Amino acid sequence: MEIKTDYHKRCAVVKVAGRIDSATAPHLQVELTKIMDENIYNLVLHLSDVTFISSAGLRVLITTQKTVKKNRGDLALAMIPENILAALDLAGFTNLFNIFDDEVSAVGSF
Amino acid sequence: MSKKTYPVDYKSLAEIGEFVAQAAKKTGFKGNELYKIETAVDEACSNIIEHAYHGGADEKIVINVKPLPDRITIQISDFGLPFDLNNANKPDVKASLDERENHGLGIYFIKEWMDLVDYKTRNGINTLTLVKFLKD
Numbered sequence: 001m002e003i004k005t006d007y008h009k010r011c012a013v014v015k016v017a018g019r020i021d022s023a024t025a026p027h028l029q030v031e032l033t034k035i036m037d038e039n040i041y042n043l044v045l046h047l048s049d050v051t052f053i054s055s056a057g058l059r060v061l062i063t064t065q066k067t068v069k070k071n072r073g074d075l076a077l078a079m080i081p082e083n084i085l086a087a088l089d090l091a092g093f094t095n096l097f098n099i100f101d102d103e104v105s106a107v108g109s110f
Numbered sequence: 111m112s113k114k115t116y117p118v119d120y121k122s123l124a125e126i127g128e129f130v131a132q133a134a135k136k137t138g139f140k141g142n143e144l145y146k147i148e149t150a151v152d153e154a155c156s157n158i159i160e161h162a163y164h165g166g167a168d169e170k171i172v173i174n175v176k177p178l179p180d181r182i183t184i185q186i187s188d189f190g191l192p193f194d195l196n197n198a199n200k201p202d203v204k205a206s207l208d209e210r211e212n213h214g215l216g217i218y219f220i221k222e223w224m225d226l227v228d229y230k231t232r233n234g235i236n237t238l239t240l241v242k243f244l245k246d
Contacts, residue, residue, distance in 0.1 A: 019123075023120035052127070055153060062212065091203055091219075092204055096210075
């Protein structure tokens with residue numbers, strides 16, 4: 001898994017590539033926590049290059065969403081591959097996140 | 111039948127996924143159906159790594175895959191503490207954000223995305239059998 005964070009004026013965009021499983025999900029949580037520790041609670045997770053997400057990855061998403069919402073922020077999801085969307089849908093996550101077809105729209109939502 | 115043994119380590123998950131995906135592809139699975147199989151196996155193995163072992167000898171996961179013309183059968187065996195999936199509570203996937211539990215989704219994925227799920231413990235060996243049929 002690779003993570004790259006870009007800071008914009010109103011939000012941070014975190015681009016993840018590869019597998020988000022039990023081995024790698026903790027790294028993603030560390031990166032997101034690091035950003036939130038800087039008092040940035042508007043986040044975009046760019047998922048176009050994610051090949052796999054397990055429940056460990058979904059736990060990171062839900063934990064982060066809970067934290068940012070408490071701080072009047074939001075975790076938006078952008079460019080979700082079909083398989084990943086199927087997992088989010090089965091988990092009932094599609095109602096809990098704002099989902100965007102492209103990164104620009106996600107960034108523009110803040 | 112093809113068999114491989116892996117160390118009980120989250121780092122094994124990517125390799126296990128690759129091994130199962132190759133067998134599933136041979137059976138004819140592709141796209142989202144293939145992804146569902148990979149997910150079920152990943153969740154089952156993650157569960158074993160997290161819960162079954164607490165240090166000690168014989169810490170391994172054995173994966174058997176059996177591609178058939180109309181289905182794939184995957185057997186996942188471990189030698190640790192048994193964990194019966196049948197007794198797991200179904201998560202409330204309609205719950206609001208605040209009411210969301212942080213666990214339970216993995217087993218839910220396995221049950222929803224595989225056609226047959228069977229769990230047995232015998233002579234200290236726990237075996238989870240997962241079957242998925244090819245759709246026309």
